[in-house]
Amino acid sequence: MVELAYLAAGVLFIVGLKGLTSPKTARRGIRIAALGMFLAIVVVVVNLLGLDASYAWGVVVGGVVVGGSIGAFLAIRxxxxxxxxxxxxxxxxxxxxxxxxxxxxxxxxxxxxxxxxxxxxxxxxxxxxxxxxxxxxxxxxxxxxxxxxxxxxxxxxxxxxxxxxxxxxxxxxxxxxxxxxxxxxxxxxxxxxxxxxxxxxxxxxxxxxxxxxxxxxxxxxxxxxxxxxxxxxxxxxxxxxxxxxxxxxxxxxxxxxxxxxxxxTQFGGGATAEDIGTKPVNRATADDVAIALAYAESVMIVPGYGLAVAQAQHAVKDLANALEERGIKVTYAIHPVAGRMPGHMNVLLAESDVSYDLLLDLEQANPRFSQTDVVLIVGANDVVNPSAKNDPTSPIYGMPILNVDDAKTTIVIKRSLSPGFAGIDNPLFYEDSTLMYFADAKKALEDALVAINLL
Amino acid sequence: MSDAFIQGIVVFVLAAFVGFEVIAKVPRTLHTPLMSGANAISGITIVGAIIVAAVGTGWVAAVLGFFAVTLAMINVVGGFLVTDRMLEMFKKIPGRR
Structure with a gap:
């Protein structure tokens, strides 16, 4: 009987994880998995109740209370x-x-x-x-x-x-x-x-x-x-x-x-901020960015780790709202390794109430760039570096990237021209169709929003 | 090898295959909740922790048992709570297209 109960707990984990295959059923799924956990804990405790070792139970209860409190605190905070x-x-x-x-x-x-x-x-x-x-x-x-x-x-x-x-x-x-x-x-x-x-x-x-x-x-x-x-x-x-x-x-x-x-293995090229930055780029102001965005029909936003660092997920959503009010179609293109863990960007954008059906992954986004007027890159670098496609000597050659250079105009919000993690220069920044907006991501998005509202 | 051990290996292999099939279908947008949910499920080691804490004798066993239960319980409570908190945010907002 006890073994069957443990097996049932395992089955509930599987059913719960199956729920995670769609955002619609995910929340129910994780609760089913939690039920499995609860069942397993009840079974082990009931099964051990016959033991007469009161101090050992003190250890168990103490651990449950301390661990549970720390877990709840971390999860909520x-x-x-x-x-x-x-x-x-x-x-x-x-x-x-x-x-x-x-x-x-x-x-x-x-x-x-x-x-x-x-x-x-x-x-x-x-x-x-x-x-x-x-x-x-x-x-x-x-x-x-x-x-x-x-x-x-x-x-x-x-x-x-x-x-x-x-x-x-x-x-x-x-x-x-x-x-x-x-x-x-x-x-x-x-x-x-x-x-x-x-x-x-x-x-x-x-x-x-x-x-x-x-x-x-x-x-x-x-x-x-x-x-x-x-x-x-x-x-x-x-x-x-x-x-x-x-x-x-x-x-x-x-x-x-x-x-x-x-x-x-160690990775990457040796480019430093001094090596690059001598080539000319199109420097943009908030007004330039506002005009490019406000007169587009479709805008695709590409978030990267810089978005998380700047805590800019709400600022990006506010900007998207303003564009949508102008009738502009806004979607988001998310590279699988954008951020510091799988799905990192998706959670940040979900937090700022971006509808999950607007979050496109690599395969969905790439065919759409050629029909996109403006791509807005916020704190991403290596995942949009065209060297991965056309420079066989590049350390990232062959890496699947978001083909942002297919879009009519590309706006890059970045603090400086410094290379990304791969330590290599990004030819995208020097394209004629690229506007470079050097600023902290959050401030840049807020300033662009102000400029759009003044148009 | 005992029968119970072999049975365990059978269950492990089958669960791993089922896991691969099911989890491979989880969309990328839910990969962070998948990981934190997996954290919570790995807290199932709480069952082992409770057993060693309850049947152990002597202060060394008590200390090890206490920390095992504590760490596992952090994962169970923290993992499920934070995953639920995240999944609550994933919404499909109609219209505005």
Whole structure:
């Protein structure tokens, strides 16, 4: 009976995730998944009620109250621009919890475990710990606590390879020799690997890193499920592992890079602000931008990470409202890796009440640029760089981009001519049909709105 | 290998395949809620955390159990709440086209 209840919880997770295949059913779906979670928690508690260990229940209730309060606080307080950080932190907590379940198992049995249990315990401990520390480095980078730039690791990828190998050896000794000490060595090394693996990776590659850590947190949970032989954990963990893996692959495809190259190699050209900026550009004022927008019939807005940095999602919506009142058709084109996590821009625009059917993805947007009068690029750079199409020497050559240069006029709102994450110049900026409006995204949009209302 | 372990592997493989099929159909616009929803579901490790906290003996087990329950519960409550909060914002606004 108890096992059937856990299986039912797993089925509710699947049904819930199926709801996420459409924005219409998504909210109901996530509530169905929450019901599955509630069922699993009730079942485990009821099943353990026979135990007479009042202090142990104090530990459980204490953890539930403290964890639940922190979770609720974070969920209610977080700003939508900060979602990548929050997801990174949650990845870490999930991995950490599974690692602790494994650690408690090692302590409880004094490392004397059946071979199969010992193996999954070592896996849960290792994967969970890498996820924990790796996620906190990712969190630090996204929150700006650690430099978001690529950092050079002594020895490069080989260092991580050596540490990973040492973890496997230590965990193997733990399993075979039933040695607690060996498990703790593996645990310590895994904690180090999480840091050394994520620290070198630059900010714009974070969508891949967060997706991968998401996947790992699920795999760690599934391994914890094998330790306690629980189907709800196995199903839930497998689902999260699959979800994270799908997103990881999709992000890598959207950058035209392999997952290995993102994780293990340095990237980009060496262009700096000094190298570029000597070529002439069409500098635009708020009035120029207002005129271009107000007399267009169709406008497509391309948001990027700069929109999130400037918290400009409401300003962009206000501007779009003004254009729509003039009878101009406004849509949004969103590159899969715009922002710092999958779907980052969509959430920001949803927050400012942009209807989701106006958010076009790469494949929907590209055929439409040639019929678009004005493309307004807000804080995006590499994802609209035509070098990806026509310069085989470019580091981003082959990456699918938004073909904004097909539109009649392109307006770029950008703080300066500095190169994007890829460290390469963007030929789009020097096109005759491109207007460069140098300003903070939010202020630029607000000034353009004022100018439009004066027309 | 015990029967229960093999059964677990069967469930894991099937769930992974079903997961790939279902989740591959999630539209890009919902990828952030998908990730935070996945965070919440990975909090299912709360079940393991409660078990090790409840059956463990000694203060080391108690400390590990407490932190395991706490971390998992952050994900469960925080993950579901923030996902629901986000999904509430995804609206199709009629007209104005």
């Amino acid at each position: 977080v700003r939508m621009t900060e979602m990548p950080q929050l997801v990174a932190a949650f990845n870490g907590f999930g991995g950490g919890a599974s690692a602790l379940v494994a650690a408690a198992t090692v302590v409880g049995a004094n490392a004397v475990l059946p071979a199969e249990t010992a193996i999954v315990t070592a896996l849960s401990l290792g994967i969970g710990t890498v996820t924990l520390t790796g996620s906190f480095v990712a969190f630090g980078k996204l929150q700006g606590l650690i430099s978001g730039r690529q950092v050079f690791l002594p020895g490069g990828a080989a260092t991580n390879g050596v540490i990973a190998l040492a973890i496997v050896v230590a965990a193997g000794v733990g399993v075979v020799a039933e040695s607690s000490t060996a498990y703790w060595v593996a645990f310590g090394l895994a904690a180090i690997l999480g840091v050394t693996a994520v620290l070198p990776i630059g900010g714009a590659d974070m969508p891949v890193v967060i997706s991968l850590l998401n996947s790992l947190s699920g795999i760690a949970a599934a391994m914890a499920g094998f330790i306690i032989n629980n189907q709800a954990l196995i199903v839930g963990g497998a689902l999260v592992g699959a979800a994270g893996m799908i997103l990881t692959i999709e992000m890598a495809v959207a950058m035209n890079r392999s997952i290995a190259s993102i994780l293990f």
